[in-house]
Amino acid sequence: MTKFRHLTAIALGLSLLLPQAQAARIKDLASVQGVRTNQLIGYGLVVGLPGTGEKNNAFSEQTFRTMLNNFGIKVPDSLKPKIKDVAPVAVHAELPPFSKPGQTVDVTVSAIGEAKSLRGGTLLQTFLKGVDGRVYALAQGSLVVGGLGAEGADGSKVVINTPTVGRIANGATVEREVPNAFGQGDTITFNLNRADFTTAKRLTDVINGLVGPDTARALDATSVEVYAPRDPAQRVSYLATLENLEVDPADEAAKIIVNSRTGTIVIGNQVRLRPAAITHGGLTVTISEQQQVSQPNALAGGNTAVTNNSNINVQQQDSRMFKLDTGNTLDDLVRAVNQVGVAPGDLMAILEALQQAGAIQGQLVII
Numbered sequence: 001m002t003k004f005r006h007l008t009a010i011a012l013g014l015s016l017l018l019p020q021a022q023a024a025r026i027k028d029l030a031s032v033q034g035v036r037t038n039q040l041i042g043y044g045l046v047v048g049l050p051g052t053g054e055k056n057n058a059f060s061e062q063t064f065r066t067m068l069n070n071f072g073i074k075v076p077d078s079l080k081p082k083i084k085d086v087a088p089v090a091v092h093a094e095l096p097p098f099s100k101p102g103q104t105v106d107v108t109v110s111a112i113g114e115a116k117s118l119r120g121g122t123l124l125q126t127f128l129k130g131v132d133g134r135v136y137a138l139a140q141g142s143l144v145v146g147g148l149g150a151e152g153a154d155g156s157k158v159v160i161n162t163p164t165v166g167r168i169a170n171g172a173t174v175e176r177e178v179p180n181a182f183g184q185g186d187t188i189t190f191n192l193n194r195a196d197f198t199t200a201k202r203l204t205d206v207i208n209g210l211v212g213p214d215t216a217r218a219l220d221a222t223s224v225e226v227y228a229p230r231d232p233a234q235r236v237s238y239l240a241t242l243e244n245l246e247v248d249p250a251d252e253a254a255k256i257i258v259n260s261r262t263g264t265i266v267i268g269n270q271v272r273l274r275p276a277a278i279t280h281g282g283l284t285v286t287i288s289e290q291q292q293v294s295q296p297n298a299l300a301g302g303n304t305a306v307t308n309n310s311n312i313n314v315q316q317q318d319s320r321m322f323k324l325d326t327g328n329t330l331d332d333l334v335r336a337v338n339q340v341g342v343a344p345g346d347l348m349a350i351l352e353a354l355q356q357a358g359a360i361q362g363q364l365v366i367i
Contacts, residue, residue: 044126
């Protein structure tokens with residue numbers, strides 16, 4: 001395209017003239033559509049375990065026989081192999097975008113049977129397939145297991161972390177490249193990590209201000225479509241310039257998040273309060289029981305008796321009231337509740353009451 005013939009040089013030159021604002025880069029706010037990781041999964045065997053492998057069951061025995069058949073070893077049907085040193089496992093990995101054949105990726109190995117530990121085991125060659133059923137990588141190697149398990153003869157055992165999950169650094173070799181549409185078409189699309197109409201509009205304005213009007217357009221609250229050169233080398237340079245542009249992201253929506261299990265309260269900076277008056281006080285009732293023994297004199301008639309003595313104590317804290325005016329900010333709310341001495345549990349009750357009274361300009365989320 002003629003419009004983008006010298007686009008890289010122009011963009012690099014204009015970028016030097018842009019003011020350096022305290023904002024986030026586009027690469028931190030959004031991702032390029034089509035540039036993504038792909039999940040791979042496979043089924044294999046871990047061998048060399050010190051007796052912590054699989055017990056004899058149908059699918060593990062079948063897997064073991066199939067492995068030996070691949071090496072030309074025929075196991076009689078009447079023979080039941082002991083496979084306590086072998087464990088069937090699920091192997092999974094994430095294939096980064098633009099991975100080329102010959103490159104390596106990390107893999108995670110997880111026992112799927114009754115194996116007690118994978119420590120000391122080695123994964124045999126395993127095919128890793130994508131969602132389309134095609135093989136994209138081959139995995140093999142010695143496992144690194146962070147967990148530990150020990151069991152005594154009396155049945156007692158100690159387990160630290162998870163000994164049935166291991167990892168192989170650079171354990172899979174890429175055999176096939178995943179096709180992508182990065183170099184196709186006349187446009188690229190930025191997808192915001194957090195959907196927001198304001199941020200999408202600001203990102204569009206920044207790109208148009210650098211490259212030219214109508215270069216970028218916001219499709220919705222998440223996607224911004226940008227015209228780009230078709231030549232792969234120019235497109236890479238073009239993206240390298242765009243992804244380092246700085247954009248002022250929109251402020252978060254006004255929210256108050258309350259975790260009722262832990263008593264944690266997070267109040268966003270955009271939360272505002274309508275006029276409200278709040279009173280806070282507490283009533284504490286303490287009941288203590290004491291037993292007293294009544295025993296007659298040595299020569300007097302009567303029986304020993306046990307009587308209960310109850311003490312009830314009532315304490316009432318001073319009920320203090322504070323007023324919140326229109327537009328009070330987070331700082332004002334924190335300062336007010338600190339002066340009254342509200343505990344986290346009481347603050348949750350106050351926030352719920354304010355929400356029900358319509359005095360909070362924001363969303364109260366209780367998890």
